[in-house]
Amino acid sequence: MGACQTRAEHQYQDLADKTGFSFEQIKNLYQRFQQLSGNEETISRANLDSMPALANNPIRKQIIGAFFDKRNQHQDEVGSCDQIGFEQFLMVMSHFRPPNLRTTDEEKEAMRKEKLRFLFNMHDSDNDGTITLAEYRKVVEELMSKSGEIGQETAKAIADAAMLEVASINVPNMGPEEFYEGITFEHFEEILKGLEMESRMHIRFLDVDTSTMRCGKSQS
Amino acid sequence: MAELRPARCWRTGFFFCLWLLLFLSVASGSLVVVSGSNETSGGPAGDTPEDPHHQTNSTTHKKAFPVLSFNYQDVRKPFVISLWILLALLMKLGFHIIPNISNVVPESCLLIGVGLLVGGIIKAIGEEAPVLDTKLFFHYLLPPIILDAGYFLPIQAFMENMGTILMFAVVGTLWNVFFIGGMIFAVCQIEGMQLAGVDLLSCLLFGSIVSAVDPVAVLAVFEEIQINELLHILVFGESLLNDAVTVVLYHLFEEFSHAGTVTVLDGVLGIVCFFVVSLGGVMVGAIYGLLGAFTSRFTTHTRVIEPLFVFLYSYMAYLSAEVFHLSGIMSLIACGVIMRPYVEANVSHKSYTTIKYFLKMWSSVSETLIFIFLGVSTVAGPHAWNWTFVISTVILCLVSRVLGVIGLTCIINKFRIVKLTKKDQFIVAYGGLRGAIAFSLGFLLTDNERKNMFLTAIITVIFFTVFVQGMTIRPLVELLAVKKKKESKPSINEEIHTQFLGHLLTGIEDICGHYGHHHWKDKLNRFNKAYLKKWLIAGERSTEPQLISFYNKMEMKQAMMLVESGSAAKLPSVLSSVSMQNIQQRGSGNRRAIPSISKSREQEIRKILRSNLQKTRQRLRSYSRHDLMIDPFEDNVSEVRFRKQRVEMERRMSHYLTVPTNRQESPSVRKVCFEPEHQVFTYDNSESPRDPRARPDPGPLDAISLVSESQGPNQSREPRAKVPQEQEEQEQLKLSRCLSDPGPNQEEDLS
Numbered sequence: 011m012g013a014c015q016t017r018a019e020h021q022y023q024d025l026a027d028k029t030g031f032s033f034e035q036i037k038n039l040y041q042r043f044q045q046l047s048g049n050e051e052t053i054s055r056a057n058l059d060s061m062p063a064l065a066n067n068p069i070r071k072q073i074i075g076a077f078f079d080k081r082n083q084h085q086d087e088v089g090s091c092d093q094i095g096f097e098q099f100l101m102v103m104s105h106f107r108p109p110n111l112r113t114t115d116e117e118k119e120a121m122r123k124e125k126l127r128f129l130f131n132m133h134d135s136d137n138d139g140t141i142t143l144a145e146y147r148k149v150v151e152e153l154m155s156k157s158g159e160i161g162q163e164t165a166k167a168i169a170d171a172a173m174l175e176v177a178s179i180n181v182p183n184m185g186p187e188e189f190y191e192g193i194t195f196e197h198f199e200e201i202l203k204g205l206e207m208e209s210r211m212h213i214r215f216l217d218v219d220t221s222t223m224r225c226g227k228s229q230s
Numbered sequence: 231m232a233e234l235r236p237a238r239c240w241r242t243g244f245f246f247c248l249w250l251l252l253f254l255s256v257a258s259g260s261l262v263v264v265s266g267s268n269e270t271s272g273g274p275a276g277d278t279p280e281d282p283h284h285q286t287n288s289t290t291h292k293k294a295f296p297v298l299s300f301n302y303q304d305v306r307k308p309f310v311i312s313l314w315i316l317l318a319l320l321m322k323l324g325f326h327i328i329p330n331i332s333n334v335v336p337e338s339c340l341l342i343g344v345g346l347l348v349g350g351i352i353k354a355i356g357e358e359a360p361v362l363d364t365k366l367f368f369h370y371l372l373p374p375i376i377l378d379a380g381y382f383l384p385i386q387a388f389m390e391n392m393g394t395i396l397m398f399a400v401v402g403t404l405w406n407v408f409f410i411g412g413m414i415f416a417v418c419q420i421e422g423m424q425l426a427g428v429d430l431l432s433c434l435l436f437g438s439i440v441s442a443v444d445p446v447a448v449l450a451v452f453e454e455i456q457i458n459e460l461l462h463i464l465v466f467g468e469s470l471l472n473d474a475v476t477v478v479l480y481h482l483f484e485e486f487s488h489a490g491t492v493t494v495l496d497g498v499l500g501i502v503c504f505f506v507v508s509l510g511g512v513m514v515g516a517i518y519g520l521l522g523a524f525t526s527r528f529t530t531h532t533r534v535i536e537p538l539f540v541f542l543y544s545y546m547a548y549l550s551a552e553v554f555h556l557s558g559i560m561s562l563i564a565c566g567v568i569m570r571p572y573v574e575a576n577v578s579h580k581s582y583t584t585i586k587y588f589l590k591m592w593s594s595v596s597e598t599l600i601f602i603f604l605g606v607s608t609v610a611g612p613h614a615w616n617w618t619f620v621i622s623t624v625i626l627c628l629v630s631r632v633l634g635v636i637g638l639t640c641i642i643n644k645f646r647i648v649k650l651t652k653k654d655q656f657i658v659a660y661g662g663l664r665g666a667i668a669f670s671l672g673f674l675l676t677d678n679e680r681k682n683m684f685l686t687a688i689i690t691v692i693f694f695t696v697f698v699q700g701m702t703i704r705p706l707v708e709l710l711a712v713k714k715k716k717e718s719k720p721s722i723n724e725e726i727h728t729q730f731l732g733h734l735l736t737g738i739e740d741i742c743g744h745y746g747h748h749h750w751k752d753k754l755n756r757f758n759k760a761y762l763k764k765w766l767i768a769g770e771r772s773t774e775p776q777l778i779s780f781y782n783k784m785e786m787k788q789a790m791m792l793v794e795s796g797s798a799a800k801l802p803s804v805l806s807s808v809s810m811q812n813i814q815q816r817g818s819g820n821r822r823a824i825p826s827i828s829k830s831r832e833q834e835i836r837k838i839l840r841s842n843l844q845k846t847r848q849r850l851r852s853y854s855r856h857d858l859m860i861d862p863f864e865d866n867v868s869e870v871r872f873r874k875q876r877v878e879m880e881r882r883m884s885h886y887l888t889v890p891t892n893r894q895e896s897p898s899v900r901k902v903c904f905e906p907e908h909q910v911f912t913y914d915n916s917e918s919p920r921d922p923r924a925r926p927d928p929g930p931l932d933a934i935s936l937v938s939e940s941q942g943p944n945q946s947r948e949p950r951a952k953v954p955q956e957q958e959e960q961e962q963l964k965l966s967r968c969l970s971d972p973g974p975n976q977e978e979d980l981s
């Protein structure tokens with residue numbers, strides 16, 4: 011029992027260093043991981059797909075895809091995997107940590123880049139480094155997919171307008187013959203700099219074990 | 231010349247105002263604006279200046295028909311009221327004409343100063359000055375300001391900081407009341423200050439009056455310093471929500487001071503009362519808000535009275551809450567907040583503008599009047615100055631505010647993500663201004679020997695906060711380099727990503743398995759969409775997703791902006807030369823069918839554009855393809871400039887609005903038109919002369935359509951995915967007809 015404990019702690023220490031979570035939070039997330047995976051070692055897409063809570067979410071495919079996207083693991087790999095282990099799960103979750111009072115400005119800047127990179131990867135499905143018009147259109151369509159019969163045309167119009175805005179902010183003096191390939195990461199940062207990602211893109215990771223509060227809310 | 235004119239204006243304005251002041255004082259000396267005051271005493275004095283008029287006009291022979299008679303008494307009351315309001319507004323006007331003053335001194339201070347002046351003049355004449363009557367204040371002057379604030383409350387920021395705001399409003403105010411009340415009582419116990427006989431309950435009552443942060447004063451000062459949204463909403467939200475606390479405490483202590491003894495039961499009842507007052511107020515407001523939203527669903531045929539519904543329902547909410555001694559302010563805020571999204575979806579654009587402007591207008595007038603009356607009442611009221619009491623009140627107010635803010639922030643920062651820095655705390659503490667609410671509540675006190683002393687102290691505190699803190703907050707904000715409000719244009723990208731982020735975070739929370747902030751927000755949104763919108767929004771707008779409404783609003787705003795700037799014949803500044811063709815793939819020939827945007831929406835947008843364009847059209851009358859002569863009345867305009875202007879405008883249009891078109895090889899006539907280009911083509915093709923001048927920009931200067939896209943005969947060769955309805959096309963063609971050449975070809979048939 012003691013040996014297991016220290017081994018787990020050792021592992022947790024590793025994870026804590028890599029992801030920045032506290033021990034309590036890692037323990038809670040591990041328990042949630044166990045719930046989701048049905049006490050297996052890895053989670054597959056089917057596990058996440060079958061969650062009823064996500065059913066109402068218009069962008070669930072992208073969210074689930076982000077978990078299995080290797081680019082979010084910060085290891086310079088591309089592509090996607092079919093199963094993820096706890097460490098990968100935690101890495102993805104670490105993108106949603108909030109900044110605390112002690113984070114310096116550089117750390118905040120780095121955090122923001124990381125979060126924006128996460129978002130960028132969600133949009134850039136073919137991993138060519140730019141979000142093309144087609145990809146952006148898809149994003150808008152997905153966003154409005156649960157809102158009823160909107161029609162493709164409106165989604166296209168909105169995506170076009172958005173693209174136009176990006177282009178005009180970033181490359182204001184484009185000649186009429188040039189073609190704007192797509193949104194690069196720098197442009198993406200530029201247009202979203204007003205949103206203060208480091209403070210908005212986070213969820214509260216509780217230090218309290220909430221799994222016991224979810225009676226009957228197992229891997230639903 | 232340019233320098234002389236403002237100086238001359240200033241002087242004439244000054245003398246005019248002085249004369250007006252004198253006249254006003256005399257006239258109002260004959261009438262106290264307040265109900266229930268004696269009017270007759272000032273009667274003869276007010277009439278004496280008018281007697282000479284009367285005498286010269288009175289005829290010497292009897293029974294002749296009076297050609298000119300003088301009857302001031304009949305119209306005295308409305309006359310004086312209007313005169314007061316006119317004075318207030320002229321003062322406001324004057325302050326903005328006089329350079330440099332409005333930068334240094336906030337408007338509220340100037341208005342109080344004017345009030346003091348008027349009060350002084352009235353007193354010097356020997357008349358009785360009107361006093362800020364409590365009924366007048368609470369029933370007529372305060373509601374417009376609160377409604378304006380509530381209707382335009384930034385909900386997002388408010389909800390995000392709700393916990394903090396509530397902490398400051400409830401706990402902070404309680405702390406202030408008990409600290410000030412207790413310490414004042416301690417001061418009163420000091421021997422030799424002639425303050426004996428002021429018991430604890432009176433002190434607590436006094437504390438409850440003087441400790442509440444006042445929304446009117448906060449609004450007046452903070453509006454001018456343009457501080458960042460977080461701080462603004464913290465201080466402002468606190469000033470709104472502490473009304474419930476103030477109401478409860480005030481009535482509680484008043485009851486107690488009559489009863490004499492306080493028991494634990496009374497304390498418990500007080501707490502219960504607080505919840506009843508605040509939640510009850512919110513509920514009353516919510517009910518009226520929903521009623522208002524529901525009513526606005528049916529107003530499609532009576533657009534003219536739409537704004538009235540908004541105002542009346544809100545006012546009724548306020549009055550109904552006052553009937554039950556609930557918090558009227560919270561009721562008004564709740565009503566405005568709840569009503570707004572549904573009403574805005576239902577009412578026409580003009581009604582929306584009307585509502586906005588009327589609210590701003592009324593709140594502006596109210597605020598001005600309140601400050602002026604504050605000044606007048608200061609001069610008029612009976613005062614009992616007691617150095618110790620007043621000085622200690624002022625000091626205690628400051629100290630308790632600072633301590634309260636610091637203490638609460640320590641607790642609050644444990645729960646906040648975006649922590650409040652020391653600078654923020656300082657601004658929040660410094661922004662705790664007292665104002666007219668404290669004054670009016672003081673007036674409501676029962677007359678005893680201490681009332682005048684209390685009133686004097688309250689007035690001093692108000693003056694101190696408004697003058698000293700109000701004047702110095704701006705330089706302090708500069709000095710401390712507090713973040714200012716950022717001017718952000720509505721950006722479709724930000725909106726898309728805000729929504730995206732919302733869904734993303736909700737999804738992650740679901741995966742993590744705990745119900746957080748986003749989860750509940752998402753639930754509320756879904757409930758809103760499923761039930762409320764169906765009931766409260768008319769027509770197909772009820773199913774319109776938020777992104778589309780945002781997009782439509784943005785397009786409409788930009789279209790209006792362009793039209794207005796175009797018709798003013800100013801060269802709009804070009805932001806970028808990017809247009810749609812830079813983005814879309816070349817040769818993407820697949821054109822789209824007409825999307826299913828609601829026709830009524832389209833119609834509305836077109837109607838607005840059309841009405842604005844007709845003004846433009848009249849200006850452009852001089853230029854036509856057939857008529858190369860410039861209209862002699864258009865003296866400022868030259869052809870080249872016109873052309874350039876149109877080019878720029880079209881570039882801007884194509885920058886902002888999406889375009890459904892191919893690159894057009896053949897030159898289109900460069901008219902200022904907001905129709906899809908091929909519509910113009912339909913018309914143009916039937917005309918022979920091609921205009922070579924109209925191609926200064928070789929790029930496809932795409933004409934604009936709004937969200938709707940339509941196909942024209944140009945592309946009729948391509949298979950249409952969706953056949954446009956006959957009526958719609960007819961309407962569009964008619965539109966193109968009236969938009970294009972205003973020459974004699976107006977009635978030409980389209981081929």
